[in-house]
Structures are given as structure tokens and as C-alpha cells.
Amino acid sequence: MLLDFFLHKQECLHLKVPIDVDEAYCPDCGELIKNKWFITRCCCCNIKRTSHYEYNEIKPNTKYCPNCGSTEFYIQELDKINFTDVNYAILKKTIIPQNKISTSQIWIEKEDSLAQEIKLIGFSK
Numbered sequence: 001m002l003l004d005f006f007l008h009k010q011e012c013l014h015l016k017v018p019i020d021v022d023e024a025y026c027p028d029c030g031e032l033i034k035n036k037w038f039i040t041r042c043c044c045c046n047i048k049r050t051s052h053y054e055y056n057e058i059k060p061n062t063k064y065c066p067n068c069g070s071t072e073f074y075i076q077e078l079d080k081i082n083f084t085d086v087n088y089a090i091l092k093k094t095i096i097p098q099n100k101i102s103t104s105q106i107w108i109e110k111e112d113s114l115a116q117e118i119k120l121i122g123f124s125k
């Protein structure tokens, strides 16, 4: 329910931004979106592990590495997605914050919550 609330309240999922470009403007919300690809790897044997989003974090699909049984993993950000990684990679569409003083009302009308807005723009997407 909380997730639903956030989705409807303020989140644009930028679904129209193509995933085969590095970055593009979202036609739905006008933000500049960068496609970031992440992959989960085992700390022990370095195998790529299939993963998913859980509470906005990237987690492996299984608790234990299918190759070596380790529970330790790390997340690697990919510079470029390639064909072999696409089954493992997680895509995160990240807003690149821009100076919107002339076009956005949030900077002008809500001065008291400016810090809050900066936080949201900078870190939540």
C-alpha cells in the first residue's frame, strides 16, 4: 500500500524512456533520465546472480549463491549493458537533477521545504 501511494503520488516510472539509450528526456514528466544498469555478483566466486528490486534495493533472487553457497554479494554498476548481461542486470532509471528555477514552481513557492525537495530530487529516484 505504501508503494502504491508513492507510485500514484509522485513517481513517474519514465516508461517511455527507451532502455537502449544512455539518457533521454522523459516525455511524461520532462526529467532527464539516465539508464543505469546494475548487476549482482557473488563476493566469493564472482558469478553473476539473478536479482530483483526489494524495497528499492537490489537483492539476489536466492539467498545462497548457486555456485559456491555463499550469502555475500556485491552490486556492480555497468557502464554499458551488453547482450549477455541483460538477463542478470537490473535497470534503474535515475533522474539527473537539473536547474529548474525558471520552469518549476517547487523552488519558488515552497521555500520552507526546499531542503526536502532537494533530498527527493537527489536521492529518491
Ligand SMILES: [Zn+2]
Residues within 6 Å of the ligand: 012, 013, 014, 015, 026, 027, 028, 029, 030, 031
Ligand atoms: Zn518520467
Ligand SMILES: [Zn+2]
Residues within 6 Å of the ligand: 042, 043, 044, 045, 046, 047, 065, 066, 067, 068, 069, 070
Ligand atoms: Zn559464489
